[in-house]
Amino acid sequence: MDISTTYMGLKLKSPIVVGSSGLTEHSTNSIAYAKAGAGAIVLKSLFEEQILHDVDEQRLNNMYGTFSDQEYYALYFSKKHNITKYLDLIRQNKEAVDIPVIASINCVSAEEWISYARVIEQAGADALEINMFLLPAETDKTGEEKERVYFDIIEKVSQVISIPFALKISYYFSGLANFISRVAQTKASALVLFNRFYSPEVDIEKERIVPGDILSSAGLNTMTIRWIGILYDRVKTEFAASGGVSDGETVVRNLLVGAQVTQVVSAIYKHGPEIIESMLSTLKEWMQRHHYETIDQFRGKVSQKNIRNPILFERTQFMRYFSDAGY
Numbered sequence: 001m002d003i004s005t006t007y008m009g010l011k012l013k014s015p016i017v018v019g020s021s022g023l024t025e026h027s028t029n030s031i032a033y034a035k036a037g038a039g040a041i042v043l044k045s046l047f048e049e050q051i052l053h054d055v056d057e058q059r060l061n062n063m064y065g066t067f068s069d070q071e072y073y074a075l076y077f078s079k080k081h082n083i084t085k086y087l088d089l090i091r092q093n094k095e096a097v098d099i100p101v102i103a104s105i106n107c108v109s110a111e112e113w114i115s116y117a118r119v120i121e122q123a124g125a126d127a128l129e130i131n132m133f134l135l136p137a138e139t140d141k142t143g144e145e146k147e148r149v150y151f152d153i154i155e156k157v158s159q160v161i162s163i164p165f166a167l168k169i170s171y172y173f174s175g176l177a178n179f180i181s182r183v184a185q186t187k188a189s190a191l192v193l194f195n196r197f198y199s200p201e202v203d204i205e206k207e208r209i210v211p212g213d214i215l216s217s218a219g220l221n222t223m224t225i226r227w228i229g230i231l232y233d234r235v236k237t238e239f240a241a242s243g244g245v246s247d248g249e250t251v252v253r254n255l256l257v258g259a260q261v262t263q264v265v266s267a268i269y270k271h272g273p274e275i276i277e278s279m280l281s282t283l284k285e286w287m288q289r290h291h292y293e294t295i296d297q298f299r300g301k302v303s304q305k306n307i308r309n310p311i312l313f314e315r316t317q318f319m320r321y322f323s324d325a326g327y
Contacts, residue, residue, distance in 0.1 A: 001287055002294045003280065005039065007238060007261045008127050008164035008189040010100045012039030015255060015283075015295060016276055019242055019263035020045050020104040020129060020168075027092040030101075033268075036276035039261065040100040042129050043093065046086045046116075047106040083116050090123040100126040102166075107132050107153050114153060118160040128165040130157060130188075133195055136172055143174045150179075151186070158187035166240065168192035171223060177231060184237035192240040192263065193224050215266040220244035225257050230313050232258025232303035247275075248282020258300035 005015045018024055018033045018041045025044040033041055086103075093101045103125035105117065117128060130153060136146050150167070157165055167188045173179045180191060199212035221244030228239045241254035242263040254262045267275045292298050304310045 001284055001292075003283060003287070005260060005295050007040065007100075007240065008166060010040065010126055010164070012100065012261065013037070014039040014280055015259075015261045016251065016279055017042060017102075017240065017261045017263045018268065018276075019265040020131065021265045021269075023265060023268055024093075025089065027089070027096040029273075030093050030097050032273040033276060034097040034099050036273040037280045038099060038276050040102055040126075041093065041097070042102040042104050042263070043086075043089055043125075045104040045106040045131050046082065046120075083119065087119060087123040090120065090125050094124045102127045102129050104129040104131055104168075114156045115160055117157050117165075121161045121163050125163060127163050127189075128157070128161065129168055129192060130154075130165060131168040131192075131195055133170050133172075147173070147179060150183070154183070154186045154188055164189035166190035166192050166238075168195045168240075168242070170194050171227065176227065180227075180231055180237070181235045184235040188237070190238040190240055190260065192242050193227055194243050196220075196243055196265070215269060216244050217266075218244045218246040218250065221246075221250055221254070224259075225253060226313055228254065228259050229257035229303045232300045233305050248279040248286070251279050251283055252286050255295055255299050256302045258303045260299075 003014050005012050007017070014037050016038050018030075018038050020042040022044060023029055023033075024041050030041050090101060090103055101124070103120045103123075105120070105128065107114070107130055120128060132150055132153065134146050134149060136143065150169075154167065165188060167183060167190075169191065171194050183191060196214075196216055200209045201212040202208075203210045221241070224241045224243050228241060232239065238260040239258060240261045240263055241259035242265075244266075245251060245254065245262045245264050246267045251262045264276065264279070267279075271278075287293075287295075287298075290298070300306060304313045
């Protein structure tokens with residue numbers, strides 16, 4: 001039985017990828033994930049937003065948009081310090097494990113900062129994941145204006161690196177299928193559906209905004225399953241399933257709708273690296289029961305394109321469900 005797969009042209013020994021998070025900010029953790037059977041790891045993101053925040057805290061004079069010599073030094077130091085630490089993390093992981101190491105950057109703009117993608121490649125990263133979430137909260141900006149930033153970043157990154165890269169996005173698009181179709185025509189090798197972002201909660205006693213639960217729940221995976229299932233083999237790109245991948249059965253479900261790999265984070269936070277072994281054991285047992293020798297034999301088998309009743313993936317089925325249930 002062969003549970004290996006490919007992702008962005010990389011050979012993976014399994015379809016389980018440890019997603020970008022605090023789990024992957026130390027190479028000692030990566031050793032445990034590789035030993036448990038993970039096919040690849042995505043390092044904790046280098047946040048452009050955090051670097052800019054650090055610079056703002058150090059600025060001495062910006063009342064009129066002017067910059068002193070001290071401010072230019074603060075800008076240089078913050079960027080240099082953050083990127084140096086990140087390059088060291090890449091090198092440490094490459095020395096520690098024999099599975100692909102995927103770097104991650106969290107972008108909010110397409111400025112010169114993107115040029116750091118080049119040194120990430122030079123540090124030895126096997127691939128790059130670009131994590132983007134631009135909340136469409138401005139009332140004076142159109143969806144097209146927001147989407148243009150994504151394509152600007154893809155274009156600029158593709159000009160400075162030769163390693164494959166994936167775009168990790170949310171589902172906040174008025175025309176998600178169309179947007180993904182256009183991304184598939186760029187040099188991006190894959191799409192990660194979907195990113196997990198900060199959600200505010202309200203503390204009604206202290207009457208203030210507080211962070212919501214940072215760990216994903218199994219229910220979130222239904223959104224991922226729907227969209228990978230709809231788009232599999234309709235757009236020429238690979239999909240990584242992210243969000244709510246909590247057990248081996250969920251891994252199987254995502255592969256069945258067409259995912260190339262599944263990213264796992266919250267389940268490892270809750271259960272440790274051992275959950276990877278459990279997930280792979282479930283996958284192997286399921287493949288044995290269904291007489292599959294490779295993942296490619298069943299990948300996408302229940303995608304919208306390959307089932308007899310494709311309406312099952314669409315929203316109208318939600319109403320039929322409640323109708324059949326007697327609600």
